[in-house]
Amino acid sequence: MSATCVDTPISWxxxxxxxxxxxxxxxxxxxxxxxxxxxxxxxxxxxxVLPALPALPAPAPKKRAWWTWAAPxxxxxxxxxxxxxxxxxxxxxxxxxxxxxxKGVGEVIVDVVRERGGAIAESARTFxxxxxxKVVVTCPPDARASLEVEVHDPHGIDRPLPPxxxxxxNRVVVPGAFEITGRDPNRVCVRVASPAGGADGVACxxxxxx
Amino acid sequence: xxxxxxxxxxxxDAVDIVxxxxxDLIPKWSPDVDLPYLYRAVTNRCLxxxxxxxxxxxxxxxxxxxxxxxxxxxxxxxxxxSALIATLAQRLDEGHFEVLIARFVDDMTQDEIAVQLGLxxxxxxxxxxxxxxxxxxLRAEAAS
Numbered sequence: 001m002s003a004t005c006v007d008t009p010i011s012w013x014x015x016x017x018x019x020x021x022x023x024x025x026x027x028x029x030x031x032x033x034x035x036x037x038x039x040x041x042x043x044x045x046x047x048x049v050l051p052a053l054p055a056l057p058a059p060a061p062k063k064r065a066w067w068t069w070a071a072p073x074x075x076x077x078x079x080x081x082x083x084x085x086x087x088x089x090x091x092x093x094x095x096x097x098x099x100x101x102x103k104g105v106g107e108v109i110v111d112v113v114r115e116r117g118g119a120i121a122e123s124a125r126t127f128x129x130x131x132x133x134k135v136v137v138t139c140p141p142d143a144r145a146s147l148e149v150e151v152h153d154p155h156g157i158d159r160p161l162p163p164x165x166x167x168x169x170n171r172v173v174v175p176g177a178f179e180i181t182g183r184d185p186n187r188v189c190v191r192v193a194s195p196a197g198g199a200d201g202v203a204c205x206x207x208x209x210x
Numbered sequence: 211x212x213x214x215x216x217x218x219x220x221x222x223d224a225v226d227i228v229x230x231x232x233x234d235l236i237p238k239w240s241p242d243v244d245l246p247y248l249y250r251a252v253t254n255r256c257l258x259x260x261x262x263x264x265x266x267x268x269x270x271x272x273x274x275x276x277x278x279x280x281x282x283x284x285x286x287x288x289x290x291x292s293a294l295i296a297t298l299a300q301r302l303d304e305g306h307f308e309v310l311i312a313r314f315v316d317d318m319t320q321d322e323i324a325v326q327l328g329l330x331x332x333x334x335x336x337x338x339x340x341x342x343x344x345x346x347x348l349r350a351e352a353a354s
Binding site: 004005008009010011012013014016017020035036039043046 | 212213216245246249282283315316317318319322326
């Protein structure tokens with residue numbers, strides 16, 4: 001076979017393409033060029049079929065090492081712990097609803113004092129007919145607060161004491177006393193506002209019948 | 211695969227190259243994969259094989275088993291065989307090597323190479339000049 005092309009050789013790529021789809025220009029060259037015709041004949045005679053890859057057995061499912069599940073589990077547990085710490089609802093305070101934060105006053109804590117037959121009980125939470133109650137508030141000493149006591153029961157809201165404006169301090173007594181009656185729990189609330197104005201806040205304690 | 215076989219002069223290695231190429235291509239198969247693309251992909255994989263010292267040594271040892279090149283295009287009157295390709299693979303960068311393969315193994319014209327590689331014909335000409343210079347230098351080294 002002559003290895004000399006009569007002109008510019010037809011590239012192998014064009015010959016491969018010509019073997020798939022005939023190209024008249026290539027045909028014209030091949031008619032006069034023995035070298036390129038030999039190359040095309042080699043392509044046609046080759047008929048290469050890629051040998052099939054051997055079939056591989058499906059891998060048996062591996063028993064997972066303990067750390068392959070322990071690591072994600074630990075990561076998940078850590079993420080859950082962080083989420084609990086970050087996303088948990090923040091308690092308003094250690095006392096629950098008996099604290100209000102009021103702009104211009106600060107943190108106000110409400111408590112009640114019960115007088116029963118001459119006996120005084122601080123922070124009492126149960127009542128009987130005949131008990132007398134006073135409200136005490138604790139707020140920052142350099143502030144003043146406008147206070148109004150409300151007693152909520154299932155039948156409505158009662159305001160047994162006149163509104164008062166008091167200097168803050170530790171367990172400041174709201175002037176006046178009142179009785180709680182009925183067979184249902186009552187919520188004794190204090191609506192607190194700054195004398196300078198602004199939004200008020202409400203702090204409550206619940207007392208139940210004995 | 212014929213192209214890989216022409217380049218590597220070894221059927222088994224050519225089969226390996228083409229198998230590996232299709233294993234990579236099949237998961238992301240697209241109709242844009244045509245013969246010129248496959249030619250170029252095979253060239254790159256053959257180049258990697260030739261640059262690997264162990265593979266090159268084995269191919270050179272086996273080249274007697276391979277079909278002789280038809281040699282329609284010669285480089286400095288020399289048929290570009292495995293030994294020359296393997297030697298030049300160590301002296302040319304990838305861009306020049308691709309041009310070498312396209313011109314002297316695939317027998318492409320400079321215009322075809324320019325289209326295939328997406329370069330200007332002038333760049334292809336410069337790279338061919340550099341390849342020829344390298345071959346001349348090789349001959350000079352061999353003579354001395």
